[in-house]
Amino acid sequence: MNEETVREWARMLTIRLPEDRVETVTAQLEGQIAEHGGLSPEELEGIEPAIVFEPEWAE
Amino acid sequence: MTAAPWSLSVVQAAELIKTKRLKPSELAESALERYRVVEPLVHAFVSVDEDRVMRDAKAQDGHSGGPLHGIPVAIKDIFDINGSKTGCGSKAMQDAPPATRDSAAVARLRAAGAIIFGKTTTHELACGVYTPPTRNPWDLERSAGGSSGGTGASVAAGIVAGGIGSDTGGSIRIPASHCGLVGLKPTYARISRAGALTLSWSLDHVGTLTRTVADAALMLSVLAGPDPADPTTIGRPPVPGPNIPDDGVRGMRIAILRGSPFDPIEDEMEDALKSVAAHIRAAGADVSDATLPELEAGLAAEFSIVAAEAASYHEARMPISAALIGEDVRGLLETGLLLPAALYLRAQRTRRVIQEAFKTLFRERGLDAVIAPTVPAKAQRVDQMEYQYDGTSEPVITGLVRTTAPFNLSGLPTVAVPSGIGASGFPTSVQIATRPFAEQTALRIAQEVQRAAGSVFIPKGLETALKT
Incomplete structure (x- = not known):
């Protein structure tokens, strides 16, 4: 992840990202990606996402 | 009656009003007097319409009503109140028009007879753990926590006996812990979110x-239930009653969660946990330790979900209002807009995985x-950004969210x-x-903890400040 990539992603997604925000957002995005959103793909093999979150425990 | 009406609990005041020993207007007047004295110190409220509070309370004098008849309650300023602007603690919302209807939670409180006392501060867009400018009644140099810090400070300071907040990653339980209160985050979808600001759907x-x-049990019995405006609430188990079965904890099987993400921890919080374990064991519960290594990944999952969902919710607002949003929240929203779908x-x-881990632990x-x-x-002090432990440190927000988020994720x-x-x-707090949907069980155990702890605590910082 670098500032040029962030600029390009923002452009492609039509997200208005002022130039003075690029450095901050790049750093934060890098941090988020480094954390993998939790577990690794290998650890999540076969797991469905909780897209429609259901708190009850099916029997 | 010798106690000042403002100092009564919800249950105590409701009983006195029901039996005509206290008028709603007397309680409201007492609450307003307390508000005038302590609000300049704690800054818990965004707005209080004193005339409206008294008018609503007097209209209830001499009548019977619902379970919260005549009880003043505080509303976090992310819930719509008909005729009031919902500011959400953000300059980005400063031009929002007044709400044209009550949020579902406020409507339920009103239907139960509660007096809407005022709107309380929130950390900006319900996303943070400081809630400026609110101060903690225990120590006016410390934060009341967040994001429902205003409701927490207002209840701890004795202005009102109860209020509502929202909890996406600890935003009710953090102020509860910081302010010596009971904070109830019910099961997801137990209480309608309709008419409230979204942080993460x-x-x-x-x-x-x-x-x-x-008081938590009584308020939950009023607030919970199906609402067509929030489809997640439809078809859930029956709403719990207003009373907690006074059966103690004898025979219950309870595990104390150890290890990550509940370490590191300050010594006094660890001591408190041990005391609670010893007490409930002595009260007849079967108490053991447990670890859930899966929870270690919870913080990263929490931050990714919140960033993506909050950014999506605010996407239309961002091009116009981004510059009005504080640095911490703005960065999260901008990052969320660019977060890969795969993440x-x-x-x-x-x-x-976390949900399944809890389920397996409970079942096995x-x-x-x-x-x-x-x-x-x-x-934390209002300007404190890091927590220090023996040999380690971490950002305050990381510390406060790592222990609370697993229960939002689950x-x-x-x-x-x-x-x-x-x-x-x-x-201290556990x-x-x-x-x-087993809120009643959690409340039963909490009742036992409260019994051992000595019930309600008086914030020393506020009392000291009032004497000087």
């Missing part, structure tokens, strides 16, 4: 802050509840309850989580 929980466990899905899959051990420290440390009902006063003179 899949993680937001509406709940209560009160001084007693019994968001990985976080939601991690969440499923036949558990009724798990108990963990609510937060790892006492309230959706389990969770009650934060004061467990005593720590060596430093600040309240959180009790049970199976989905």
Whole structure:
């Protein structure tokens, strides 16, 4: 992840990202990606996402 | 009656009003007097319409009503109140028009007879753990926590006996712990989110802050229930009653959660947890330790889900209002807009793993509840950004969210309850989580903890300030 990539992603997604925000957002995005959103793909093999979150425990 | 009306609990005041020993207008007048004295110190409210409060209260004098008849309650300023602007603690919302109807939670409170006392501060867009400019009644140099810090401070300061907040990653339980209160985050979808600001559709929980466990049970019985405007609430188990079965904890199976993400922790929070374990064991519960290594991934999943969902919710507002949003929240929203879908899905899959881990633990051990420290440390100073432990440190927000977020990700009902006063003179707290929709079980255990801890605590900082 670098500032040029962030600029390009923002452009492609039509997200208005002022130039003075690029450095901050790049750093934060890098941090988020480094954390993998939790577990690794290998650890999540076969797991469905909780897209429609259901708190009850099916029997 | 000798106690000042403002100092009564919700249950106590409701009983006095029901039996005509206290008028709603007397309670409202007392609450307003308390507000005028302490609000300049704690800054808990965004707005209070004193005339409206008295008018609504006097209209209830001499009448009978619902279970909260004549009880003043505080509303976090993310819930719509008909005719009021919902400011959400943000300059980005400063031009929002007044709401044209009550949020579902406010409507339910009104229908039960509650007096809407005022709107309380929130950390900007319900996303943070400081809630400026609000101060903690225990120490006016410390934060009341967040994001429902205004409701927490208003209840701890004795202005009102109860109020509502929202909890996406601890935002009810953190102020509860910091302010010595009972914070109830019910099961996800137990209370309608309709008419409230969204931070994260899949993680937001509406709940209560009160001084007693019994008050939390009463307020939950009023607030919970199906609402067509929030389809997640439809078809859920029956709403719990207003009273907690006074059966104690004998025979219950309870696990104390150890290890990551509940370490590191301040010594006094660890001591409090041990005391609670010893007490409930002595009261007849079967208490054991447990670890859930899966929870270690919870913080990253929480932050990814919140960033993506909050950014999506605010996307239309961002091009116009981004510059008006504070640096911490703005960065999260901008990052969320660019977060890869694969990462968001990985976080939601991690969440499923966490949910399954809880389910397996409860089933294999036949558990009724798990108990963990609510937060790892006492309230941070208003300018404190790091928590220090023996040889380690971490950002305050990381510390406060790592212990609370697992219960947002799992959706389990969770009650934060004061467990005593720590060596430093600040309240300690544990959180009790049970199976989905088993709020009554969590409240029963919380009642036992409260019994041992000595019930309601008086914030020393506020009382000292009032004497000087």
